[in-house]
Amino acid sequence: MRVEHLTKDYGAVLALDALTLEVGEGTTGLVGANGAGKSTLLKILLGLVPATGGRAEVLGHDVLTEGPEVRAKVGYLPEHDCLPPDVSASDFVVHMAMMSGLPRVAARERAAEVLRHVGLAEERYRPMGGYSTGMKQKAKLAQALAHDPRLVLLDEPTNGLDPAARDEMLGLVRRIGHDFGIAVIVTSHLLGELERVSDHVVVLDGGRLLRASRTDEFLDATGALLVEVLGDDAQARMASALATAGVPATVRGSMLSVDAASGTRDVRDVIRDTASDLGLGLVRIQADHRHLEDVFADAEPEPTSGRPAGRGAEHVGRHRGAEEVSDVRPE
Amino acid sequence: MSDPSEATPQGRSVIHDLGYRPYTGQRLGAGAIARSLVVTGFRNAFGLGRSGRSKVLPFVLLGLNLLPALIVGGVMAFGGLDRLPIGYAEYASTTQVLLGVFVASQAPVLFSRDLRHGTIALYLARPLRSGAYALARWASLLAATLVFLVLPIVILYAVALLTELDVSDQTREAGIALGLAVLLALSLAGVSGVIASWSTRRGFAVVATIALLVVANGIVTVVQGISGEEGGRPVVGEVAGLFSPYSLYRGLMAAWTDADAPTPPSTTGMELAYVGVLVALSALCVGLLVARYRREATS
Numbered sequence: 001m002r003v004e005h006l007t008k009d010y011g012a013v014l015a016l017d018a019l020t021l022e023v024g025e026g027t028t029g030l031v032g033a034n035g036a037g038k039s040t041l042l043k044i045l046l047g048l049v050p051a052t053g054g055r056a057e058v059l060g061h062d063v064l065t066e067g068p069e070v071r072a073k074v075g076y077l078p079e080h081d082c083l084p085p086d087v088s089a090s091d092f093v094v095h096m097a098m099m100s101g102l103p104r105v106a107a108r109e110r111a112a113e114v115l116r117h118v119g120l121a122e123e124r125y126r127p128m129g130g131y132s133t134g135m136k137q138k139a140k141l142a143q144a145l146a147h148d149p150r151l152v153l154l155d156e157p158t159n160g161l162d163p164a165a166r167d168e169m170l171g172l173v174r175r176i177g178h179d180f181g182i183a184v185i186v187t188s189h190l191l192g193e194l195e196r197v198s199d200h201v202v203v204l205d206g207g208r209l210l211r212a213s214r215t216d217e218f219l220d221a222t223g224a225l226l227v228e229v230l231g232d233d234a235q236a237r238m239a240s241a242l243a244t245a246g247v248p249a250t251v252r253g254s255m256l257s258v259d260a261a262s263g264t265r266d267v268r269d270v271i272r273d274t275a276s277d278l279g280l281g282l283v284r285i286q287a288d289h290r291h292l293e294d295v296f297a298d299a300e301p302e303p304t305s306g307r308p309a310g311r312g313a314e315h316v317g318r319h320r321g322a323e324e325v326s327d328v329r330p331e
Numbered sequence: 332m333s334d335p336s337e338a339t340p341q342g343r344s345v346i347h348d349l350g351y352r353p354y355t356g357q358r359l360g361a362g363a364i365a366r367s368l369v370v371t372g373f374r375n376a377f378g379l380g381r382s383g384r385s386k387v388l389p390f391v392l393l394g395l396n397l398l399p400a401l402i403v404g405g406v407m408a409f410g411g412l413d414r415l416p417i418g419y420a421e422y423a424s425t426t427q428v429l430l431g432v433f434v435a436s437q438a439p440v441l442f443s444r445d446l447r448h449g450t451i452a453l454y455l456a457r458p459l460r461s462g463a464y465a466l467a468r469w470a471s472l473l474a475a476t477l478v479f480l481v482l483p484i485v486i487l488y489a490v491a492l493l494t495e496l497d498v499s500d501q502t503r504e505a506g507i508a509l510g511l512a513v514l515l516a517l518s519l520a521g522v523s524g525v526i527a528s529w530s531t532r533r534g535f536a537v538v539a540t541i542a543l544l545v546v547a548n549g550i551v552t553v554v555q556g557i558s559g560e561e562g563g564r565p566v567v568g569e570v571a572g573l574f575s576p577y578s579l580y581r582g583l584m585a586a587w588t589d590a591d592a593p594t595p596p597s598t599t600g601m602e603l604a605y606v607g608v609l610v611a612l613s614a615l616c617v618g619l620l621v622a623r624y625r626r627e628a629t630s
Contacts, residue, residue: 046456048628068361068458076456082449086382098367099457101358110354117351127382143453148354180351 001045001151001185005054008040008207015040017207018054027177027184029194029215032204038187039079041204042153045185046071059150072101075144075152075182079159082140085129089120089139092128093146100147107146114142117180118172134165141172145182152176154186158193166193173197224288227256227271230281241274257288364459365467372471376437385440389475392433396426396479400486407494415491419484419508420584423515424592426483427548427577430519433479434472435540438523439533441468442620447531451627461628465528465620473520480512507587511580514609518576519544521616528623547575552593559593568594569601573608580609 001023008016016037032038043049045058047067056063061070083092093115097107115124118138123131128139137157144152157173158166174197177184188194194201195215203210227249229238235251242249242258247270249258260267268285275282371380377393378386403416423430445451454464484505491501522543527536551571555578558568572578572594583605585595596602 048455050629068460071456072358072458074456076453078449078452078456080449080452082452084444084448084450086385087380091380095371096453096457098371099364099454099459101360101364101458102354103357103359104367106354106356113352147358175351181353 001056001058001183003041003044003054003056006041006044006051006056007053008037008044008049009052015207016044016051019204019207019209020054021202021209021212023183023185023200023202025183026199027173027186027197028200028202029198030185030187030202030204031189031191031194032187032210033189036204037207038204039155040207042076042155042185042187045153046074046076072147073150075147075149077137077140077144077152077154077157079155081136083128083131083136086127088126089115089124089128089131089135089142092139093142096143097146102147110146110148111142114145115139117145117175118142119168132165133160134162134168137161137165137169138172141169145176145180149182151183151185154184156187156189158188158190170197225258225260225267225271226252226284226286226288227258228254228283229256229275230283231279234278234280237278238274238280241278242270245270245274247271361459361463364457365463368459368464368467369470369474372441372468373474375440376471376475381440388436389433392429392436393479393482396429396433397483397486399426400483400490403487404490407490412494414496415487417487418588418590419487419505420511420588421590422483422487422508423480423512424577424581424584424590428545430476430479431541431544434476434519434523435537435544437475438472438520438527438540439530439536441472442524442527443531443533443536446528446627447533451624455624455628461624462621465624466617469520469524469617469620472524473516476516476520477512480516481509484508484512504588511583511587514583514606515576515580517613518579518609518616521613521620522576525616525619525623528620544575544577548577551575551578555593565594565597569596572596573604576609576612579605 001021003019003021006016006019006021007014013035019037019041030038030041040049044051044056045063047063047070050064058070059073061073063070087095090111093111094104094107097110098104102110118141120135120138120142123135124139128136131139137159141154141157144154154173158169161169170193173184173186176182177197177199184198186194186198198215200212201215202212227238229235231237235254235256239249239251239256242256247258247267249256251257258267258271271285272282374380377389378384399417400422406412406416417425445454455461459467488501488505491505492498523536523540526540526543530536530539551574554571555568558564558566558571569582572582581592582595583602584590585592586602586605596605
């Protein structure tokens with residue numbers, strides 16, 4: 001997928017502002033606040049909405065002139081509800097596969113297979129109106145995969161799911177990208193989710209590219225080690241003992257953050273010996289990675305032009321373990 | 332693949348999880364996709380492929396619509412009449428309320444449902460263009476309406492032939508009735524489709540369509556009744572007849588067959604105008620449908 005100087009002007013709102021971007025194989029996370037231009041970008045990529053300026057190419061096809069060819073090879077999971085309540089998932093996925101050009105017999109086989117992959121068992125024969133949100137999302141995912149697309153566009157696939165269903169869906173997204181060999185572009189406003197599933201992350205803000213790179217580059221090791229010890233007043237005793245040994249450590253939550261670059265000896269040995277000397281239980285030593293939210297914290301918003309760029313571009317929530325959501329962007 | 336008996340040393344078969352298998356088979360073009368959509372839509376209009384409850388209304392209406400034809404068949408068989416008690420074209424005019432309820436209730440199945448539940452986004456994300464989607468939906472409704480209109484004609488024709496009425500007379504009259512049925516189906520499918528596509532609420536679409544068909548027909552009938560009386564001006568009634576699909580059908584029926592109707596078109600020019608209005612109305616509705624879905628795609 002490649003876009004060059006892509007601009008979409010809705011008149012009152014500039015949804016995309018000369019966006020230039022290239023996305024390759026694997027799973028790509030598209031992050032941005034509501035109104036950052038994610039959905040508009042997906043609609044342009046599907047050849048539904050004409051761009052005001054610039055060009056976009058998907059799987060080697062120009063979206064403006066070869067919309068049907070693009071749509072034959074792309075699967076799409078929309079953000080909102082899109083399932084008729086009085087049809088079973090099985091019938092619906094067969095129908096949708098046929099709408100992508102598969103003959104009836106092949107459509108039946110494909111539907112059975114993708115429904116098995118997404119984990120819809122006997123309930124596939126029931127009308128979808130009675131489905132839970134998690135089952136609906138699975139049915140939506142199944143129809144997006146029914147015609148064996150080369151690329152799937154998943155618009156907020158975890159929206160409205162409980163933590164267990166969210167984990168399952170993220171697992172599926174990862175499998176599509178890694179095991180099925182289908183390129184994935186997945187949008188979310190929850191950074192923690194994309195951190196887990198995507199190989200690349202693209203950050204949009206107000207219709208412009210904030211950053212695009214490999215996820216592991218976003219999450220460079222910071223050079224610090226996180227240490228967890230158990231025992232009476234373990235953290236404070238450990239911190240002071242480490243300081244005495246010439247290794248500065250600071251308390252962070254239930255862990256200690258240790259600067260691995262300091263000292264002459266291997267810091268891990270020092271930590272092990274210190275814990276042993278103090279009689280504390282050493283639970284873990286792990287490298288401290290940055291999180292995607294730090295990227296937002298680092299990125300100073302550029303001064304915007306007079307026009308509003310999207311709606312409410314200041315909230316990018318981070319979601320970890322499905323209980324905390326916080327604003328991380330500086331105002 | 333090797334002989335399944337060799338799958339294990341004991342000769343038992345095993346199930347292999349092949350993981351995800353890509354599809355390498357045939358992919359059909361837009362024509363085949365549209366055809367498949369028309370067939371599915373046609374089935375859906377009769378509740379087939381949907382829940383059991385959604386089959387009740389269309390099939391009850393179809394059954395009621397066919398009942399008079401079956402009764403005529405019985406009367407002809409045992410009564411020994413020398414002509415059909417009801418004309419082929421007259422039949423639809425007699426059962427127009429059932430027909431109106433059928434198109435009004437089934438047009439939302441094809442047009443409102445996808446918009447209401449957001450399924451339209453999935454269709455538009457597939458190869459078929461929005462215009463082709465609109466045409467396929469309209470074709471499904473047209474086909475369902477035609478089944479509703481043509482089945483009684485077929486039954487009456489079969490009864491006429493079995494009771495040894497004159498074949499050439501019957502064929503000519505049934506042919507005219509078929510032509511009229513196509514004109515009426517075109518306009519009804521168009522009108523009800525447009526209303527259903529602009530209203531995502533099924534109930535509203537049903538009521539609006541029935542109200543439009545019944546009210547327009549009622550007003551036209553009153554005007555035609557008054558102008559057709561002695562001393563009235565029939566030309567007013569003829570012009571009024573242009574304003575409702577049912578009165579257009581009735582007018583042409585009276586002009587082309589033995590059936591009676593108040594103030595039928597008296598000149599060839601007026602007959603052409605009646606046909607022209609029916610065709611133009613259908614074309615306008617199809618245009619509106621295409622525009623409606625094109626707007627939906629780009630919004």
